[in-house]
Amino acid sequence: METPWNVFFCAVSPFSYAMRALVINEFSSPRWQDLPAPGVPGETLGNYALGSFDFYTNTPWIWGGLGFNFGMYILLTIGSIIALAYLHPETPRAQIPDQSQLEAARQQGEERRKTMNSRRMDANSVIIPVTPGKGTRKDSSEDDSNSEDLDMKSSRTNPALMHSPSSALNKGGQSDISSSLPFTPITLVFKDIRYFVPNPRYDKKAARAAARAKQTQAEMEMTKGSSDPTDPKAKTPPLDMTLMEELQLLKGLTGYAEPGVLTALMGGSGAGKTTLMDVIAGRKTVGRIQGDIYANGHLVEQRSWSRVMGYCEQFDIHSPAQTVREALVFSARLRMPPSVSDEKVDAYVDEVLDIVDLMDIMYNLVGIPGTNGLSVEQRKRLTIAVELVSNPSVVFMDEPTSGLDARAATTVMRAVRNVARNNRTVIVTIHQPSIEIFEAFDMLLLLQRGGSITYFGALGSHSQNLIDYLCQIPGTPELPNGYNPATWMLEVTGGSMATVVKAVNADWPSVYRESELCKSNLAYAHELVERDSKQCPKLEVQSQYAMPFRAQMSILLRKFTLAYWRSPSYNMVRLLVTLLVSILYGTTYYKKGQVGYPATLGEIQNVIGIMFSSSNFLGMTNLMSAMAVIGYERVVFYRERGASMYDPFAYGYAMAMVEMPYLLVQSLCFVPIMYWMVLFLPTPEAFFHYFIMFFETVCFYTIFGQFLVYITPNAGIAQVLGGLFNYLFNIFNGFVITYPAMPSGWHWMNRFSPPTWILYGLGVSQLGQSEVPMDPTLVDGQVLPVWQYVQQQFGYDYSMRWWCVLILLAYILFVRVTSILALKYWNFLRR
Ligand SMILES: Nc1ncnc2c1ncn2[C@@H]1O[C@H](COP(=O)(O)OP(=O)(O)OP(=O)(O)O)[C@@H](O)[C@H]1O
Ligand SMILES: [Mg+2]
Known part of the structure; x- marks a missing residue:
């Protein structure tokens, strides 16, 4: 039936022009035009075919269609330019x-x-x-001269200098951020930490060839007996990066961090600061770690370690x-x-x-x-x-002041300083700190590019310890008056481009290794482990997560419910599109949900076509929009998983459950309107069956979209996969080519494709019982009721209608569980 809607959308739809151009192009070709139409004298088979689908037969539509779509392209481009220039996004x-x-x-x-x-x-x-200027400082042992604007300097005698007893012994008594919540102060010691990653440039063949060549050369030299391995003239070949299977990013680092002490981790860009922090915190997902990490004298176990740490x-x-x-x-x-x-x-x-x-x-x-x-x-x-x-008990902070202006950095550092004051162990990586911020640290671990230590020890008042240490090396220029010691330190050790002072040509890591400072640090680290292992209990936790599973689920559900409620652009758009689509279907297929008497092929195709196109369109809308939302949330999930906040199953459950009310409302926006306008079977069973199947359909597509995000490294790949699956679903779901007509080698694809069961269930519940006879011209004069025709043509059996509901439910559960397993075990976070 032609409605004004039909005519309007047909006249403006680029798809109808494209379809028309392609179809006329095909059927106006000689292979269709040279054949006569059966039973219509004077008519060609091509024109007969076009006419029976209400297509025009005149060939100008071929180029006309192309011209229209090109015009549309230009129009939309102009529209986009105007929109970009004059429209402003949501404030x-x-x-x-x-x-x-x-x-x-x-x-x-x-x-x-x-x-x-x-x-x-x-x-x-x-x-x-916290509020500057309101407090009183109790400690007077230090010089107050530089503290008027940043009252942060440690008020206690630096433990590194004194090697005073660790505060780890001082359990519970210390005042905290909140006096009501006790925690266990933790002394952290790491010994001889080495970290290796696979070398991306490693060339296995070249490495083998090089090893063989080396061996042959060694053998030749042995037989000649001429080589002297200690010969100073013998040249060592330049390091070939392609021959190394692994890169060593950390080269045997030993250090410690005590409660109440603020430690700075510094070094030039790429020195390995984040790497060291990740290794100590147990956040590395690739590579090989050697060395020992102790918390209160006991080797750490990740389960308990991640529970006492903030990163x-x-x-x-x-x-x-x-x-x-x-x-x-x-x-x-x-x-x-x-x-x-x-x-x-x-x-x-x-x-x-x-x-x-x-x-x-x-x-x-x-x-x-x-x-x-x-x-x-x-x-x-x-x-x-x-x-x-x-x-x-232990806080790691990776560049908490990066990207902040001086005032903001000061505010943040004041907070960090407060945290350390409360007897927590705090390690902070920091870039280009101001003098005030730098001097607020108690200890400094300075890394050299390549992952070795240049300096580890107390900073001292006005960084004096550090300055004294560096100045022992002959050739180290003095710290210019008023110059930032942090900048000076990096410049002289070659950690950053020299602007004022020149880098000293020294092997700083070996200077450190040979130094008294290094020896005393090693001894002190050893002493800390010895002492704490005797005096402190091992960190024990009963479970990996602080809260029980049910509580995790309800907390997560509460979070997602609020987040969804506050995302109108996601939910309202989805609902409005659904409402619009239901009205469009209702009007374009007005009263076409049932076959006439006798039933024609076109009527049957209409009925199944509504089911196919509506479920596919709304399903894909859900799939694509779910991807956008999940893509961002997954990054948050990775952070929260690193902090052992919840079980991925609790997360997956909450993610699925929060969608349910919205999907239900979406189904309510679609099925009742479309169903009664199109006039599908007016029986309660058929209606509820349709409703449940549609609800399952939107559920399936939504969680399938989530699944695609979880199994791919980024949203771009997930979207491409989404498009590919849609294509496969459309080809094999039994509508474009029916199951009996499909080559038997592809039958498994039809059975495997979830939308097969959507179409099967919906189709058979509407047509599977109809006794209306088919148009005899279609079935060679036989009297064939619709239900039998549907069975023969589509392979649909009425008794399967509720099974289809169950099969789709099984798919939903399967995809959900697989998504959660992917979240849990499949790691796209490479660090
Ligand atoms: N998985 C990896 N594979 C190969 N190289 C890596 C890997 N992880 C880190 N690196 C390299 O190790 C070095 C240290 O990296 P890291 O991120 O720890 O430096 P950083 O000191 O934190 O630097 P920045 O100041 O830029 O944050 C860099 O040269 C980096 O390119
Ligand atoms: Mg870093």
């Missing part, structure tokens, strides 16, 4: 616009600050106040749809055991918000970097806070 919406909530938060923050400051004063504590990664990865406070409560709740009540978690989160100065923006949405939400510096502080709320 950044960073904040939940509830002023009263915000005001309450500010007041709460102010009160909390007051109580915390007074508590600190009462307790005669050494904690530095602030260099990149700030956060779920965009959470508020700052929600992000912290989420992290805190999942990383603290159930014995810590929700109230305590909340109170602790407040304290951390205060420490990192995020109280005023705690109800702001995190947002997407560069688009909306928090600024770079606020994100950095959030990254730190998300780790701190886990109440960690």
